[in-house]
Amino acid sequence: MSNSCLSLLQNKEANQLNSAFERYYNEAFADYFSRDPNKWPVFNEPGFAAIHNFRQQRLSPHERIAGYPNGEALHAQLVGDASLSQGRMRPSGQPDEMLAFAAALSKDWENPSSVENVVTMPADPAIYGSMMGAMANPNLAYSEYAGMADQLEKHVIRQIATHVGYDPEQSTGLFTQGGTFCNLYGYLLGLRKSLPTAIHHGMQSVPDYRIINSQGGHYSNMTNLSLLGVDIKEKTIRIKVTDSHDIDFDDLERQMRACFAVKCLIPTIMITMGTTDTFAVDKIKPVYDLRERLCEEYQVPVKPHLHVDAAVGWSMIFFLDYDFKRNPLAINEVTLAGIERTVARVRELKYADSFTVDFHKWGYVPYTSSLVMIKNKDDMKALENEPENFSYFEHDLQGQTHLQSTIECSRGAVGVFGAYAAMKYMGIEGYQIILAHCLQNANYFRSQLLELGNVKLMVPENQGPSVGFRLYNPEWVNDVNAEFANEQQCMSNEAYMAMLARNSKWHRQIFKQRGKVGLYTNWVEFISRSAYNPYGKYSYIPGEKAVFMNPATGRTQIDTFVSRLMG
Numbered sequence: 001m002s003n004s005c006l007s008l009l010q011n012k013e014a015n016q017l018n019s020a021f022e023r024y025y026n027e028a029f030a031d032y033f034s035r036d037p038n039k040w041p042v043f044n045e046p047g048f049a050a051i052h053n054f055r056q057q058r059l060s061p062h063e064r065i066a067g068y069p070n071g072e073a074l075h076a077q078l079v080g081d082a083s084l085s086q087g088r089m090r091p092s093g094q095p096d097e098m099l100a101f102a103a104a105l106s107k108d109w110e111n112p113s114s115v116e117n118v119v120t121m122p123a124d125p126a127i128y129g130s131m132m133g134a135m136a137n138p139n140l141a142y143s144e145y146a147g148m149a150d151q152l153e154k155h156v157i158r159q160i161a162t163h164v165g166y167d168p169e170q171s172t173g174l175f176t177q178g179g180t181f182c183n184l185y186g187y188l189l190g191l192r193k194s195l196p197t198a199i200h201h202g203m204q205s206v207p208d209y210r211i212i213n214s215q216g217g218h219y220s221n222m223t224n225l226s227l228l229g230v231d232i233k234e235k236t237i238r239i240k241v242t243d244s245h246d247i248d249f250d251d252l253e254r255q256m257r258a259c260f261a262v263k264c265l266i267p268t269i270m271i272t273m274g275t276t277d278t279f280a281v282d283k284i285k286p287v288y289d290l291r292e293r294l295c296e297e298y299q300v301p302v303k304p305h306l307h308v309d310a311a312v313g314w315s316m317i318f319f320l321d322y323d324f325k326r327n328p329l330a331i332n333e334v335t336l337a338g339i340e341r342t343v344a345r346v347r348e349l350k351y352a353d354s355f356t357v358d359f360h361k362w363g364y365v366p367y368t369s370s371l372v373m374i375k376n377k378d379d380m381k382a383l384e385n386e387p388e389n390f391s392y393f394e395h396d397l398q399g400q401t402h403l404q405s406t407i408e409c410s411r412g413a414v415g416v417f418g419a420y421a422a423m424k425y426m427g428i429e430g431y432q433i434i435l436a437h438c439l440q441n442a443n444y445f446r447s448q449l450l451e452l453g454n455v456k457l458m459v460p461e462n463q464g465p466s467v468g469f470r471l472y473n474p475e476w477v478n479d480v481n482a483e484f485a486n487e488q489q490c491m492s493n494e495a496y497m498a499m500l501a502r503n504s505k506w507h508r509q510i511f512k513q514r515g516k517v518g519l520y521t522n523w524v525e526f527i528s529r530s531a532y533n534p535y536g537k538y539s540y541i542p543g544e545k546a547v548f549m550n551p552a553t554g555r556t557q558i559d560t561f562v563s564r565l566m567g
């Protein structure tokens with residue numbers, strides 16, 4: 001880990017809350033996350049207001065059913081008999097009891113302690129926009145069924161394209177069902193371009209190929225490949241990751257050369273901008289340059305499609321034009337340095353052939369609102385199915401949409417409306433304020449954990465919203481760095497493997513006993529990895545994590561959690 005990052009984390013002044021920043025934050029929170037009916041009249045609706053009021057009580061998860069009016073009875077009804085009612089129910093103009101109950105008692109992402117994963121409460125404007133989209137109900141499958149929503153989708157795509165440095169005329173994109181589907185498109189684009197016969201004949205008859213992704217990638221990588229009929233054991237190469245969990249360029253080059261030397265095709269290279277648990281941001285330009293260089297050297301006719309899974313990390317594009325010298329938002333020093341480090345990599349997004357954007361994660365838009373961005377719209381041609389399959393639709397209009405190239409038929413537009421509204425109202429600056437607030441929380445949490453002494457922070461140099469850590473029994477361990485370094489050698493030392501198991505078990509027990517206090521942290525089996533053994537094998541290292549994407553979380557919750565760790 002870089003020493004400058006560590007020393008900044010331990011420096012109180014670098015971690016302080018600047019009063020100017022706090023003013024911006026309070027204003028942004030009041031405008032975009034407070035469910036204020038004066039600002040957003042949709043929250044005047046009695047059912048919506050009731051949901052919000054219940055949640056404002058901030059009950060802990062186990063108190064919620066009993067704390068809800070008539071909660072036990074409603075719960076019993078919900079889990080009980082489920083026959084359809086024969087009779088009609090006339091609208092009374094009053095909120096529906098069961099709908100309000102189920103909504104209010106859905107997982108409360110507005111609770112300031114909710115930091116379990118990359119999930120958030122949506123922003124007020126995004127809820128407003130999504131509701132408009134739900135009411136209009138356009139279908140993006142086909143322009144005639146979408147009407148003006150088709151233009152709204154294209155508008156949002158051009159906004160993102162322009163902002164990241166894609167040519168807005170040459171690029172395209174589409175809203176689809178989750179980040180998993182965006183990555184599915186990434187893989188499919190590569191397969192269709194490199195192995196064009198597969199569209200009709202499947203994967204049996206194609207020339208030899210390997211898909212390349214990273215060991216740090218999201219699990220959807222593997223579910224997608226399996227779905228596509230790719231042999232994930234024999235035809236997929238998972239590249240090693242560095243100690244910071246980003247892709248290992250030496251291993252990547254070695255593997256690509258091994259493929260190209262024997263004329264084995266590489267349809268897709270999938271890398272990650274912000275891994276889910278450790279926020280590793282792969283550098284994109286070096287992968288792009290390597291691809292260009294090797295394709296030239298080996299005379300590869302169809303270049304591997306380079307897809308960047310930016311499901312979590314894309315939000316950092318809002319800092320691309322931030323003035324880091326002047327720091328107009330008064331972001332604290334440690335966080336400013338962290339953002340600057342990340343943004344240097346995010347700037348390379350324009351080298352990706354396509355990338356995944358999850359508005360429903362760090363973009364504060366309701367589910368599901370995922371966008372796959374595609375640099376070269378001609379790539380969509382490779383996905384086109386036979387026009388005669390589309391006999392439902394008028395021939396002349398088909399070419400104007402992605403109809404023949406999409407995996408889905410019906411595509412909802414709720415995500416488009418939500419994303420447009422969130423970006424319109426929050427603007428680049430609103431996002432900067434909220435994201436910086438989250439990242440300042442993450443760094444404050446890191447700094448407080450470091451002070452405890454019996455905590456090993458996972459990759460604090462990855463300056464994202466996720467904070468992973470391992471807690472050690474102070475009676476057994478006095479130097480957590482040395483202990484962790486030994487644990488990392490577990491693949492070549494049985495005693496260290498036993499030590500890793502014992503420490504993990506202890507931490508897990510403490511985690512279970514503690515209950516959820518202050519921050520609702522989570523346990524993950526793969527917060528880090530061991531060193532590789534000589535055969536490239538490694539072991540998962542488990543740990544605890546908190547993900548600071550919640551705009552409502554503040555230092556109060558962090559302090560409560562940390563003092564509980566001490567007691």
Ligand SMILES: *Cc1c(COP(=O)(O)O)cnc(C)c1O
Binds near residue numbers: 118177180181218309
């Ligand atoms: C969440 C996530 C995905 C999957 O996205 P969904 O929207 O949940 O389908 C893919 N990659 C990364 C890095 C993610 O964090």
